[in-house]
Amino acid sequence: MDAIRGATAQLDRVSERVNHVVARSVVGKYFRLEGSGHPLERRGSKFTTELRAGVVTFTAMAYILSVNANTLSLSGGPCVCNNPDNFCRTDSEYQQCKNGVTRAYVVATAAASCLASGLMGLGANMPLGLAPGLGVNAYFALTIVGTAGTGLVSYGRGLAAVWLEGWIFFILSLFGVRQWLARSLPNSLRLSAGAGIGLYLALVGLGASGLGVVGVDMSTMVGLAGCPSQYQDPETGVCQSHVLQDPRVWVGIFLGGVLTALLLLYRVRGALIIGIILVSVSSWPRGSAVTQFPYTPEGDDNWNFFKKVATWKGLSPLGPGNIEWTGYNDGHVWLALISMLYIDLLDTTGTLYAMANKAGLTDYRTGDFEGSATAYMCDALSISCGSLLGCSPCTAFIESASGIAEGGRTGITALVVSFMFFLSLFFAPIFSSLPPWATGSVLVIVGSMMMASAAEINWYYMGDALPAFLTIAGIPFMYNIAYGLIAGIIGYILLNTIPWCLIKITRGYLTPPGWHTEREPLGSTLRSSVLIEPGREYTKWQLMVLRNSILPPWLKKLLTGNMRFWQMTPREVEDYLEGRRLNEKRQEMLEKKHAEELKRLRGVEDEEAVEPVNEDHESAYKLFAANMSPENPRGQSTAI
Structure with missing residues (x-):
């Protein structure tokens, strides 16, 4: 020792x-x-901690290499299906081309993730990993392009829509519209997005992409799973018997979950990655009950790929040559573009704010976070660059929360993620062989950490509480961050607009109780950073520009004659520091309140434990003693 x-x-x-x-x-x-x-x-940010956090984030999101490849290849990519009636299942030439597309998508996913994460780390200094998003990739493959190319538009036109979407996002971010829309969300909805994403993470970790504990149930929609593959319905995947008897589930729970939780309990550094590595290494040997490579045709194929350790496969047949640049005259392309635009807008907004809030980079006064404009622009550029590689839109991954929980606070974490994805271009056999049950428990643990934001929601007023609850419940139940936010936004509009109209019509007679005292002020997060320098004279037009809540800081400085618009002014720095101080003070108050509540509860328990014996207790004891005798050792009452 x-x-x-x-x-x-x-x-x-x-x-x-x-x-x-x-x-x-x-x-x-x-x-x-x-x-x-x-x-x-950034307080607590250390180089070695950032390196470790980056590795943790990558291991938590490495599954995207295989999942995204399998999902996007359902569209067939550039492969041509000559018999769409049965999705070319019997067309051997098409199936061979599709298999090549699947392997190429592993490389394309790694390249897009490497580029996107690097942009976010180097440009925005945010500890976030980016990759082609789940959900939107299925929407792209199964609806926009369709299985075997049977969707709204062709594969090339779908990529053209993704490319243009990225540039539209970039322009919206450059001029502050995207940040303004994010700040327009009420505080309760932004906080509930973090909690909802936590439940979403837990559901992913418990589902087929993780531990496999939860699965489809035809009667209750969701039920227990975790049965060996031979006991699953071949068509639906539903467990017909032997629930929770798959040994891989228990390896993931105990080695990846319980052990990791104990390491976190004792504050062991690298606890999350230790669990992932242990489960992965124990699942690689063939012949064991928990192997990642069973003796099946698919298992043999994966094992042969894994044995290569290091290999290189180009992007062919993927690449920018597949984009149909002349497809913008098709109305379906614009329909696909608009649908992806609003889904990505809400999805990315909720994810970025939740991750920044967990990293302690948000300012609750403005509803914004440090470097938001650059972060949104980097996200937009990654969407367009990913389309050139044949991928669906890239987005910030909620698995970044695992690296933030490990201590990641800066862009170094994202650069490590980028470097790991770069290595996976050559070591794809290793990184694509991390079993899902190795990361499932980690996602559940990180999800529990993200639920802390729910404590800051205003639960005392129904107009704030119910929309927040709809967001928290909608994100995991609809399996989509954007749809959950839409549910919360609609609920908020209805529960706040209708009473406002009634108040105006009845001149205050139908004012709900707590409208002025308990409700969060509408528009409380639309304040922008103050850029007015003391001692300097401004014209009325310049003051109007500086007080505008939509324009980004760089544009305000440029319009008011500051040619070094890319540099932060001392007033901006002080404003950021003041926001940090207020956030820290607010967090201390919440922790103090929580500690006092625990102390109060423990005090009540102690009082109950040491409560003095009253007359009733004394009489009961005397009755017990009086009835004790050699014939009645238990002191049972002899009264009839």
């Missing part, structure tokens, strides 16, 4: 030296590491 402690202490000293050297370097100052001297350095 002494040797282990000595080695651990030595490792800690080396880490501290590395952290100090990097923090004082140009890299540390650019990424605002703690100790860098940057006025907006």
Whole structure:
């Protein structure tokens, strides 16, 4: 034990030296590491912690390599189906082409994720991993292009819609419209989005993409699963018997879940990645009951691919040559574009704010977060770049919360994710072989951490509470972040607009109780950063521009004559610092309130435990003692 402690202490000293050297370097100052001297350095951000957080984030989202490839290949990609009646299931030439597309999509997904995560880390300094999004990829493959190309538009025109969507997002972000729409969300809805995403993560972790504990049930929609494959219905995948008897489920629960939770309980660094690695390594040997490579045709194919360890496969037949640039005269292309636009807008808005809030980068006064404009623009560019590789829209992954929980606070985390995806271009056999039950428990654990934001929701007023609940429930139940937010927004509009109209019509007679005292003020998050420098004179037009809540800071500075519009002014820095101080104070108040509540509850329990014996207790004891005798050792009453 002494040797282990000595080695651990030595490792800690080396880490501290590395952290100090990097923090004082140009890299540390650019990424605002703690100790860098940057006025907006991020508390708790250390170089070694960022590296570890990046690896955790990548391992949590590495499943996207195989899942996205399998999903997008359902459309057939550039493969031509000559018999669409049965989706070309009997067309051997088409199936062979489709298999090649599936393998190519592994490379395309890795390349798109590498580029998108790198943009987010280097450009926006956010600890987020980006990749082709789940949900929107299925919408692209099964609805827009359709199975075997039977959808609204062709594969090439679908990619053209994705490419243009990215540039529309970029323009909206550049001029602040996207940030303004995000700030327009009421505070209760933005907080509930984080909690809803936590439940969504838990559902993903418990479902087929994770532990496999939860599955489809024809009578109750959702039910217990976790049965071996031979006991599943071949068409529906429903467990017909032997529920929870798949040993892989229990390896994921105990080795990946219980052990990881205990390590987190003892605050062991790298707890999340330890569980993922242990489950993955234990699942690779063939012949075991928990193997990732069973002796089946599919298992043999995956095993042969895994044995290559390192390999390179180009993008062919994918690539920018498949985009039909002349397809914009088709009305269906614009229909697909608009539908993806609003889904991505709400999806990305909710995800980015929830992740930034978990990293402590939000300002609840403005409803915004540090570097939001750049983050939205990087996200938009990744959408267009991904389309050139043949992918559906890229988005920030909610699995980034696992890296943030590990301590990631800066763009270094995202750069590590980008580097890992770059390695997966060559080590795809390894990274695409991480079993889903290795990351399932981690997603559940991270989901539980994200539920903390629900405590800050205004549950005292129905007009705020019910829309927040609709958002929290809608995101996992509809299996879509955007649809959950839409449910909450509609609920909020109805429960706040109708009473407002009644108040105006009846001149205040039908004012709901708590309207002025309990309800969150409407538009409380539409305040923008103050850019008015003290001691400087402004014209009326300049003051109007500076007080505008839609225009981004860079455009305000440019329009008011500041040619260094890309640099933050001292007033901006002070405003950010003030927002951080208020957020920290608010968090301390919430923690203090929680501690006092626990103390009060424990005090009640202690009082109940040491409550003095009253007369009734004394008389009961005397009756018990009086009835005790050798013939009645238990003191049972002898009264008739």
